[in-house]
Amino acid sequence: xxxxxxxxxxxxxxxxxxxxxxxxxxxxxxxxxxxxxxxxxxxxxxxxxxxxxxxxxxxxxxxxxxxxxxxxxxxxxxxxxxxxxxxxxxxxxxxxxxxxxxxxxxxxxxxxxxxxxxxxxxxxxxxxxxxxxxxxxxxxx
Amino acid sequence: xxxxxxxxxxxxxxxxxxxxxxxxxxxxxxxxxxxxxxxxxxxxxxxxxxxxxxxxxxxxxxxxxxxxxxxxxxxxxxxxxxxxxxxxxxxxxxxxxxxxxxxxxxxxxxxxxxxxxxxxxxxxxxxxxxxxxxxxxxxxxxxxxxxxxxxxxxxxxxxxxxxxxxxxxxxxxxxxxxxxxxxxxxxxxxxxxxxxxxxxxxxxxxxxxxxxxxxxxxxxxxxxxxxxxxxxxxxxxxxxxxxxxxx
Amino acid sequence: xxxxxxxxxxxxxxxxxxxxxxxxxxxxxxxxxxxxxxxxxxxxxxxxxxxxxxxxxxxxxxxxxxxxxxxxxxxxxxxxxxxxxxxxxxxxxxxxxxxxxxxxxxxxxxxxxxxx
Ligand code: SF4
Ligand code: FES
Numbered sequence: 001x002x003x004x005x006x007x008x009x010x011x012x013x014x015x016x017x018x019x020x021x022x023x024x025x026x027x028x029x030x031x032x033x034x035x036x037x038x039x040x041x042x043x044x045x046x047x048x049x050x051x052x053x054x055x056x057x058x059x060x061x062x063x064x065x066x067x068x069x070x071x072x073x074x075x076x077x078x079x080x081x082x083x084x085x086x087x088x089x090x091x092x093x094x095x096x097x098x099x100x101x102x103x104x105x106x107x108x109x110x111x112x113x114x115x116x117x118x119x120x121x122x123x124x125x126x127x128x129x130x131x132x133x134x135x136x137x138x139x140x141x
Numbered sequence: 142x143x144x145x146x147x148x149x150x151x152x153x154x155x156x157x158x159x160x161x162x163x164x165x166x167x168x169x170x171x172x173x174x175x176x177x178x179x180x181x182x183x184x185x186x187x188x189x190x191x192x193x194x195x196x197x198x199x200x201x202x203x204x205x206x207x208x209x210x211x212x213x214x215x216x217x218x219x220x221x222x223x224x225x226x227x228x229x230x231x232x233x234x235x236x237x238x239x240x241x242x243x244x245x246x247x248x249x250x251x252x253x254x255x256x257x258x259x260x261x262x263x264x265x266x267x268x269x270x271x272x273x274x275x276x277x278x279x280x281x282x283x284x285x286x287x288x289x290x291x292x293x294x295x296x297x298x299x300x301x302x303x304x305x306x307x308x309x310x311x312x313x314x315x316x317x318x319x320x321x322x323x324x325x326x327x328x329x330x331x332x333x334x335x336x337x338x339x340x341x342x343x344x345x346x347x348x349x350x351x352x353x354x355x356x357x358x359x360x361x362x363x364x365x366x367x368x369x370x371x372x373x374x375x376x377x378x379x380x381x382x383x384x385x386x387x388x
Numbered sequence: 389x390x391x392x393x394x395x396x397x398x399x400x401x402x403x404x405x406x407x408x409x410x411x412x413x414x415x416x417x418x419x420x421x422x423x424x425x426x427x428x429x430x431x432x433x434x435x436x437x438x439x440x441x442x443x444x445x446x447x448x449x450x451x452x453x454x455x456x457x458x459x460x461x462x463x464x465x466x467x468x469x470x471x472x473x474x475x476x477x478x479x480x481x482x483x484x485x486x487x488x489x490x491x492x493x494x495x496x497x498x499x500x501x502x503x504x
Binding site: 301302305306338340344347370373374376377378 | 393394395396398399402466470473475
């Protein structure tokens with residue numbers, strides 16, 4: 001009764017089909033592209049941390065070394081690259097802060113604080129930290 | 142005005158083919174039709190060999206999930222007019238082995254679901270004479286969202302990790318574990334943590350977040366998993382500081 | 389590398405993600421864009437050295453750097469693992485990512501304790 005044309009087919013035994021997952025599965029859907037972009041901010045986070053250490057190291061090696069470091073920072077390509085870095089890190093910040101309430105569920109007197117309030121709290125913290133850094137590092141105004 | 146719309150359906154008949162193929166049907170376009178109505182039209186009028194699952198036609202049984210134009214949806218709740226002018230591509234849910242045409246095998250999920258003990262666990266059951274377990278509206282609100290799951294598997298189809306790593310327990314099962322963990326009557330959280338705190342449990346999740354986007358019942362499995370990670374981490378540090386207090 | 393518990397790695401990842409999210413944009417903008425372009429004036433060399441030598445600064449820079457490195461290690465490990473389907477290289481990837489973060493953390497500690 002069964003018209004077996006598939007040579008691998010055995011009657012009464014399930015013959016499942018499983019698709020092969022393409023290597024670049026994450027370019028096939030917008031949401032996945034956004035996900036992978038978010039995940040790929042991590043090398044840039046590490047770069048920023050490393051560069052900060054390099055700047056501290058330049059400071060430690062004396063005025064001349066520090067001046068060389070500052071001159072490097074002023075090169076056109078370096079400035080463009082750091083502009084891109086800023087955009088990438090802002091993307092990290094926004095995606096990170098928006099997702100924070102998913103993990104962090106707070107209660108006040110038995111009532112759950114709405115997600116929007118948790119997000120707002122995180123943005124307020126970002127503003128406070130940024131303001132503090134401006135106060136700490138910017139002179140002459 | 143378009144009077145018909147093209148539907149491309151992925152066919153897989155294991156007796157006859159070792160790879161799936163596409164078949165195209167023209168169905169009348171009715172603005173009030175869902176994708177499922179179009180499939181029923183095909184089955185009734187054009188091709189009786191087409192196989193797919195459905196039951197309630199009202200978004201509660203969870204059996205009619207399919208990929209429509211690459212997105213997992215309940216076909217009984219997806220208007221044809223949302224996909225005009227067509228063609229509309231209908232495939233079985235990704236992540237599950239295909240048995241035939243649009244039918245996937247869900248037994249993997251059922252096995253995993255049983256692993257998270259999705260029922261109220263008690264250390265000891267108080268006698269009936271003590272009366273019922275009372276619960277305040279706030280306590281109900283803690284888990285109610287997670288209890289709305291209809292096991293439609295859209296979240297599994299949306300999750301790339303589940304397809305990549307079939308061992309992953311997956312979104313709905315973890316959300317259902319949370320549904321019981323967060324129930325004030327339940328005492329099984331520590332037991333469930335044993336299953337869920339390993340590499341195939343919550344830690345396999347990288348928070349793609351698509352499970353919550355596609356869920357027709359707003360269960361938010363992605364949120365459930367991230368909360369679980371935080372709770373597991375806090376637990377872990379507590380047991381490091383106070384090794385004698387926890388089992 | 390022994391079996392480190394996932395909760396610890398996740399705590400380092402999350403801590404790093406949070407610190408990086410709050411601190412890095414302002415830092416990148418001030419130190420590496422606004423100052424080189426002359427939009428703002430940073431403290432002088434001497435003031436900066438003094439600032440960096442303060443124990444609170446040393447500790448903060450160390451925490452920021454180390455957590456950021458572990459944040460990268462954890463996230464990048466999963467990007468390689470799932471993104472490129474390198475399941476057979478799981479152990480190697482873990483050693484390389486967390487190992488690099490550990491080395492960088494040690495370097496940061498050495499710099500901030502012994503060099504500055
Ligand atoms: S969590 Fe949502 S998408 Fe997943 S099975 Fe339940 S109802 Fe369906
Ligand atoms: S047929 Fe029951 S949910 Fe669609």
